[in-house]
Amino acid sequence: MNSVHDQVTAVRKKNGSISYAKWGYIFLIPFFLVYVIFSFVPLISVFYNSFFENYMSGLKQVGPNFVGLENYATLFNNNLGKYFYNTLLIWVLGFIPQITISLLLASWFTSLRLRLRVTGLYKTIIYLPNLIMASAFALLFFVLFSDAGPVNDVLMHLGIIDQPYRFLSEVAGTRGLVIAMNFLLWFGNTTILLMAGIMGIDNSLIEAAEIDGAKSFQMFRLITMPLLKPILIYVMITSMIGGLQLFDVPQILTNGSGSPDRTSTTLIMLLNNHLYSKNYGLGGALSVILLIVSAVLSLLVYDSMTREQRMAQREKKRMKEGAGNE
């Protein structure tokens, strides 16, 4: 005991006071070191690469030659819009049912009026697909929905169709499968998030509305929805960023081809193609475009997450000033 005390006084004498600040820096070293080496340096090199013509033509290496913004121009002239449209369409068509069903389920699970039982089991089941290997899930759907697969088999047995529907040769079929899988993979996750959000809402508000005689739909529309808005925005934007990264499912389902006629090729599938063919210039330019889009989306997230906090701070400041004036 004494010796510790002596040590402490000794350190105090030397430094004035004990400072542990250096440990903060030391403990941050692994994170920042690894980030810089494995993410930041690559990011810079992606930027750098995007200004060069650099690819393999057969066995011959072309470049690197500085070409300025030409790679970006090439991308925009070569159907980048089409892939962007594919990605956006698949995301939007999956997100609409996802948010609808998730809101419905989340409000049921948390409803004090309904008091559903065995919700634990349902929650367990709907979250399950989220943990599944997307590539295996896609392969599974590929086999299930193939021309002679179980789905066509059952549909024909039931007399719903006469001939096998060729899901993977039709634009609607392929996109539909990607959308359905994306929906299945993610709606459970969204439901849990929204549930946590709804449970965070002050119960007294709901009770007050109940006493005022609000119907359950009114309660949902006038109390739950407005208070849930920050989380809804958060869910929407993170889902958008996830949608931008859509890859495993369409890649495995269509074997990387985005067939038919690249109508299910997403932006990351395009990036993956450039990486495989070692087309570093175009790959770099595409990465930079993706980075810019996701940066804009991230700013929106940040803004929506901190808006309330900022407003509360402003309010506090005003109150303080008000008190000072009195």
Place this chain on the structure above:
Amino acid sequence: MNKNLSNAARLQLRLSRAVCYIILTLISVMCLISFYVLIINSTRSHPDILRGFSFLPGKSFFYNLKSLMANANLPVVRAIFNSLFVSGCTALVTTYFSALTAFAIHAYNFRFKRAAFAFILMIMMVPSQVTALGFVRLMGTFNLIDTFIPLIVPSVACPIVFFFMKQYMEASLPIAIVEAARMDGSSEFRTFNFIVLPIMKPAIAVQGIFSFVTAWNNYFVPSLILKSTENKTVPLLVAQLRNADFLKFDMGQVYMLITIAIVPIIIVYLLLSKYIIRGIAIGSVKE
């Protein structure tokens, strides 16, 4: 509360409950049906599968398993070990270092603390795919292509797990404990390992499971890094199977491989689902 309701209101409540249960059950069936078909088909032989679908299991489960194991083009056992190794290391590295980083920000006051925190939050939303090109080339320069290092080491810097750990520390790690340890003469590093980490156990468990599952399912980066057959992880075998000529393939083997890729995670999840679901809810939503 029910006593105060009129008969009509009670009936209406019962009716809406019934509707809820029906819809919930339908949605659950939708979630489970493809897994059901998967497991049924993994027990049926190739000719049976081609003959049409059945809702009852067949008798070829072990036959399919054996023929898949014997398939030299698909080294399944090896791939499972690779996947287990990579995912296990990733889970350990990610949780340990994220907790350490969170501790640095939570427990100390230093000049660049706010800046460091803001920076980590900022990079949280950057998709890993945008750095992939530079990453793969850099790994080529380091001679690390076709090794597991590029799959494991980068998980030291995982902003999302860091953020979760930080939230958890704010709720359950009073600075007084750290100060008490100091008084007892514990070094800062020792305090972290032997006092902070045990307190963080629940958070580490949840995030460990998530990191493990994410790494187990990861396809994009491994497909760019791993080249040789003996280093492939499970998702790469799945993709390889999709590449192969399907007409020549034993469908029993196909379903069996998917089962092996998916079912272990399902089992672990069913055992731990209570904690996992609670974990998602605490981590993802700020108060």
